[in-house]
Amino acid sequence: MKFIHVGDTHIGQVYKNDTRNNDIKEAFTQMINYAVAEKIDFIVHSGDLFDSGNPPLDSLLFVTDELNRLKTAGISLFVIPGSHDVGIGEEESIIELFHRNKLLINLNSKKYIKFGENVNLKGEVYKNAFICGIKGKRSKVEDEIFKKLKIEIDNSVFIKIFAFHHTISYLGEKFKDLETESLPKGFDYYAAGHWHGHKEDIKYDKGIIQYPGSLEYCDEKEIVDNPNRGFFVVAYDKNGIISIEYKIIKTRNKQIFTINANNKKAIDLETEAISKLKKNDGDILVLKLEGKLEDKASGVNIIKIKKIGYELGYSYISINKSKLNDKDTDALEEDIKTKELSTIEYEFLKKKGYDEKEIKIARYLIDSLQENTEDIKKEIERIFYSYDNIKN
Numbered sequence: 001m002k003f004i005h006v007g008d009t010h011i012g013q014v015y016k017n018d019t020r021n022n023d024i025k026e027a028f029t030q031m032i033n034y035a036v037a038e039k040i041d042f043i044v045h046s047g048d049l050f051d052s053g054n055p056p057l058d059s060l061l062f063v064t065d066e067l068n069r070l071k072t073a074g075i076s077l078f079v080i081p082g083s084h085d086v087g088i089g090e091e092e093s094i095i096e097l098f099h100r101n102k103l104l105i106n107l108n109s110k111k112y113i114k115f116g117e118n119v120n121l122k123g124e125v126y127k128n129a130f131i132c133g134i135k136g137k138r139s140k141v142e143d144e145i146f147k148k149l150k151i152e153i154d155n156s157v158f159i160k161i162f163a164f165h166h167t168i169s170y171l172g173e174k175f176k177d178l179e180t181e182s183l184p185k186g187f188d189y190y191a192a193g194h195w196h197g198h199k200e201d202i203k204y205d206k207g208i209i210q211y212p213g214s215l216e217y218c219d220e221k222e223i224v225d226n227p228n229r230g231f232f233v234v235a236y237d238k239n240g241i242i243s244i245e246y247k248i249i250k251t252r253n254k255q256i257f258t259i260n261a262n263n264k265k266a267i268d269l270e271t272e273a274i275s276k277l278k279k280n281d282g283d284i285l286v287l288k289l290e291g292k293l294e295d296k297a298s299g300v301n302i303i304k305i306k307k308i309g310y311e312l313g314y315s316y317i318s319i320n321k322s323k324l325n326d327k328d329t330d331a332l333e334e335d336i337k338t339k340e341l342s343t344i345e346y347e348f349l350k351k352k353g354y355d356e357k358e359i360k361i362a363r364y365l366i367d368s369l370q371e372n373t374e375d376i377k378k379e380i381e382r383i384f385y386s387y388d389n390i391k392n
């Protein structure tokens with residue numbers, strides 16, 4: 001018997017670029033094609049099937065069609081909602097809509113999970129596997145729910161699978177939202193999601209934790225850092241797991257350049273950047289501009305570079321200036337060390353050409369934003385959530 005473990009497919013509008021959003025769909029189709037062609041027994045999805053809890057109609061239609069293909073092939077899909085599958089302020093996730101239409105099994109649908117003094121969790125027994133899981137939450141440490149977890153494990157099966165959607169402390173303290181030790185014990189395979197990197201064979205209790213990573217690159221950092229994208233194919237029999245294979249999907253060609261700005265003028269940096277571009281058939285282009293320019297960083301005409309790039313055939317262009325400095329950024333760094341924030345704000349607005357009255361209004365707005373009212377808190381949470389979306 002064989003199952004696929006996939007996660008973080010993020011169907012939706014990850015990019016402000018149709019080609020890349022279609023690439024994300026195409027990656028999902030590649031996975032479904034494989035499952036159908038190889039007669040896979042079932043699929044476990046470890047969360048973030050969609051990029052948002054309120055996906056656009058084209059995403060809903062696309063997923064409906066793909067899941068119908070799976071259904072026709074007799075392949076069951078077990079899903080836990082991820083941090084992205086739940087809309088802001090909502091309890092239910094978009095996954096539940098598909099569950100009720102019998103296109104997948106939402107492992108956190110009401111019949112599987114009961115919250116009380118304990119969190120009672122049930123699973124499904126399917127093809128001699130016991131499958132259960134806990135949905136992800138946005139940007140909260142969720143050790144609490146895991147501590148209260150009581151799972152009715154069926155021990156008569158060949159393998160036991162636990163799906164979750166968190167970054168465990170094993171991967172580093174910086175991004176963790178769950179202590180590794182908080183995971184329940186007694187499972188053979190921990191199907192992990194949320195962290196978009198790819199990590200295999202993390203030993204835990206008597207089992208292993210597996211992160212397939214995002215199925216397609218969800219941002220520029222993933223494009224640069226993670227060369228391969230894919231999903232796991234796990235074979236098992238009555239003795240347990242036989243083999244695990246990481247199936248790499250086909251992704252678009254990438255061209256990544258870093259250009260150093262030291263001792264250069266903006267126009268020279270721009271010319272050098274343009275000289276790197278070549279005619280191509282829909283490649284991804286990432287240009288990283290780093291170092292310190294002699295004149296102003298704003299002198300690099302990003303719009304012009306992108307225009308030339310798109311004319312040469314690139315389907316997606318990202319130009320990163322976050323490590324590009326000039327005398328102004330140096331001065332700002334010095335200011336931060338020596339001056340009050342309000343002085344820096346005042347001087348900044350003055351330099352931008354605002355008069356005293358306008359600066360007063362701006363100051364009033366800045367101050368009101370620092371007040372701790374519920375509305376502002378909510379707004380800030382929303383902004384942090386969007387930021388979190390970019391990261392995970």
Ligand SMILES: [Mn+2]
Nearest residue numbers: 008048194392
């Ligand atoms: Mn994700």
